[in-house]
Amino acid sequence: MSGWEIFTWISVIILGFGSIIVFILFLKDVPELLKKSEKEPS
Amino acid sequence: MYSLATIDYIIIVIYLFMMVGVGIWFSKRHSNFDDYFLAGRSLTTPILITTLISTYYGIDVLFGDSQLAFTDGVVAWFGYARPTYAFFLIAAFLLANRLKKEDFRSLPEILDKYYGKKARYIGALASFIYSLPALSLYGFGMLGNVIMGWPPFVGMLILGGIALVYTLTGGFWAVALTDSIQFVMMCVVLAIAVPFAFNIIGGFDTMIEVLPIAYFESMGDLSIWLIIIYASTGLTILVEPTFYQRIFAAKSYKNVRNALVIGIFIWGSYDWVVTILAMAAKAGAIQGIIQANVAPDASLLTIMVVALPAGVLGLFMAGVLSTEMSTLDSYCLVAGGNVAYDFYKPALKPDAGDDELIQKTRWGVGLSWILGFIMAISFDQMLGLWVFMASILISSVLVPILGGLFFPKFHKPLAGQLSAGLGLASTIILNMYIMIQGTFVVAEETYVLHMGSLEIFQEYLMYLTVPISFMGYMLGIIFGKEKRS
Structure with a gap:
């Protein structure tokens, strides 16, 4: 496997799995974020 | 128009309804302007990553980078994309902390603090013009034509209109949450596309054999002046109004700094994958897998239509739509803020309350969308x-x-x-x-x-x-x- 191909697969892993990990962490924060977004009517 | 399977259209329609649904779910009375415009200044690192990346990357990156990679190879990443990462680092370590220390809500407000109202109005006008969604709407017209066979102005109205609806109703909360969904779609579908693209062209080694050697030279035959010009486009990061909005909306400086640093790896990977997919398209064009005279900016979509199975292609198209929706919503909201917070309040109604500011921001969002639409259908x-x-x-x-x-x-x-x-x-x-x-x-x-x-x-x-x-x-x-x- 060439260096270009190795770099490509590393990028695919970072992009694919990295984005899923970030999204999962975002979902964990959602309940807290939604609590902050609940406001009394003005 | 590319022909898609029924399942692809179903997936695209479900995605569009989902975006409207999230926006409408957040269609509620916001108690104050900070809540509507800055999500209450409570954004944590993960959502900052998703909204920064999905906002900054639109189809101009997807098709622009792929166009350059299709014609010139890896220089699209080394010479064009890579220099911008240095500016992200500058923003993370030198800029964000200074911005976060003050209680700013917009970029032009910074000019007001240091130089007074006149400078603010000029900055607001520049920011408003910069944020007009003409390119995004033009892109939606093209995508609507390519994916659904619609006339361009219909694509602009429907696809651009969906992003407008949830931005108007939900404000920055809707923008940030839809950005997060759009982020994972954009990234995952692009990553999934790579093995399919390699499969259809005969593998990475075949690509190396088929493409000219110059395609694998890191700086290609770009002149030093052109490289400097491309690198200098990264300067926009230092005064990017949507970046500034996210910095102001962050819970703390550390959240922003971490988001920008982690984001660099995802940005870099995204750019590299787009580059490689476009090079795969070139290899496909040389081999006769796709038409030899395919337009460079259409090469990425063309190879994906050929390589991806039904269902996965629908996800890819939804990912492409995500890329642009996440950009349009953010810029429209910034433009709306320029109208309401940077011009209306300081120039016409200094004692405007939060309800009035929110209303005027919505008007500004609508105005920017309409002006962007006019520009998109007027310019050749x-x-x-x-x-x-x-x-x-x-x-x-x-x-x-x-x-x-x-x-x-x-x-x-x-x-x-x-x-x-x-x-x-x-x-x-x-x-x-x-x-x-x-x-x-x-x-x-x-x-x-x-x-x-x-x-x-x-x-x-x-x-x-x-x-x-x-x-x-x-x-x-x-x-x-x-x-x-």
Whole structure:
């Protein structure tokens, strides 16, 4: 496997799995974020 | 138009309904302007990553990077994409902390603090023009035509209209949450596409054999001047209004810093994958897998239509739509804020309450969308328009903003006014001149003005307008008086 191909697969892993990990962490924060977004009517 | 399977259309429609649904779910009364415009300043690192990445990357990156990679190879990443990462680092370590220390809500407000209201109004105008969604809407027209067979203005109305609806109703909460869904779609579908693309062209080694050697030279045959120009487009990051909005909306400086640093790895990977997919398309064109005369900016979509199975292609198309929706919603909201918070409140109604500010922001969002729509259906050469809009912000606010943040001694109103005003005026005048008097050279994909033996490319104008802005700044420092507190 060439260096270009190795770099490509590393990028695919970072992009694919990295984005899923970030999204999962975002979902964990959602309940807290939604609590902050609940406001009394003005 | 590409022919898609029924399942692909079903997936695209479900995605569109989902975006509207999220926006409407957040359609509620916001108790104050900070809540509507800055999500209550409570964004944590994960959501900052998702909204920063999905906002900053639109189809101009997806198709622009792929176009360059299709014609020139890896230089699209090394020479064009990579220099911008340095600016993300500068933003993370030098800029974000200073911005977060103050209680700003918008980029033009920074100019007000350091130079007074007149500088703010000029900055607001530059930011508003920069944020008009003309390119996004044009892109939606193209995507609607390619994916659904709609006439371009129908694609603009429907696809652009969906993003408008949830932005108007839900404000920054809707923008940030839809951005997060759009982020994971954009990234995952692109990652999934790679093995399919390699499979159809016969593997990575085949790509190396088939493509010219120059495709694997990191700087290609780009001239040093062009490399400098491409690198300097990264300067927009330092005065990018959507970046600033996210910095203001962050829970803390550390959240922003971490988001930008982690984001660099995802940005870099995204750019590299787009580059490789476009090179795979070139290999496919050479092998006759796709038509040899495919337009470079259509190459990515074309290879995906051929390589991806039904269902996965629908996800990919939804991912492409995500890429652009996440950009349009953010810029429209910033433009709305420019109208309400940076002009209406300080100039016309200083005692405007939060409800009124939110209402005026919505008007501003709608106004920016309409103006963007008019521009998208009126201009023939969108590339020329893109260069003009991209340069307007750098040319008018880069010098006074960075001067204000890093040189407190130079907070003289005249410096900010002249710097912003001369930068804005020179950008408008020179760009209009070259677009009227010059000719659009298809091979160079830019407007060119011939003056004797001299050829002036539209992209080079920034090398005039930024120094003009700097000269205005220096004149203001020399002749101006201190700002009265």
